[in-house]
Amino acid sequence: MENLGVKYSGPPMQATTDGSDHNLFYYELRAFEPQAGGPISYQLIIDISYRESWRNYASASFGSGRQVEIIQLEKNILNCPSVTTCMLEETLEVPLEEEQIVKALKQRNALRVKLKAKSGHRSVVEVPPSYLMGFYAAIVNRQG
Template identity: 60%
Template structure:
């Protein structure tokens, strides 16, 4: 294979890995990957962490992608932190309706979108729900103080339960990007 073909293959493979497992990213890598922009009306700064991937059961049929987001008002009030989750699975709609912090306590929860990704047959479809969970700064800093992951348990009307684990390295990188930018 020519050097050009090897280089092209490497570039294509790197492009396919835009969403990766956190085990491949340190806190500093996460921090550097946080996108920061001022809102159109200049009332706040938006922070968007890099998207990460996990699985709820070890299979390729029950995947989730998550990223942390924050909105820091220009008036200096505390930022609002959000965990956005895209969860994909097969068969019937789960209809997620509730989120609980791993250490207890119900979290503010919103369902943003539901869509059918593709269908192999009328009974076998890949489905996706996009959810958003509000987190307080205290919940994030408590996990960081414990040097532990942030665990969010999702409950669906269908009876399914999914656990989303945000590793401490991701939390540390994202939180430091927000706090250090604010000054």
């Protein structure tokens, strides 16, 4: 049975973890407001692509030190330009709390998410305050 309620989704944005096109990620904020009432749930969806071997991202931490487990939604091999090098992609869901978004907005800061992989890789995703504000305002304005 499908969840009934209102789904919110911000536009997908592209960035890079190291300034190259070999470590790209797309992110978007999503939220779900249950029809039956209750709190709105927030998620940061991240599609991260890179070369060589699987990183297997497992957790995320925030500036506050709070750590959460990542939900891995998908893993894909995008292409293999050579026998030894493939472009790989992981689609991740990072659960967020409304207070994290509100705090970043009040301080006019980006929402900084540090991803940690089982491979030892670490990546940082920063969601700018302008993106947070537009997304959160759409939810607040809809609620009245």
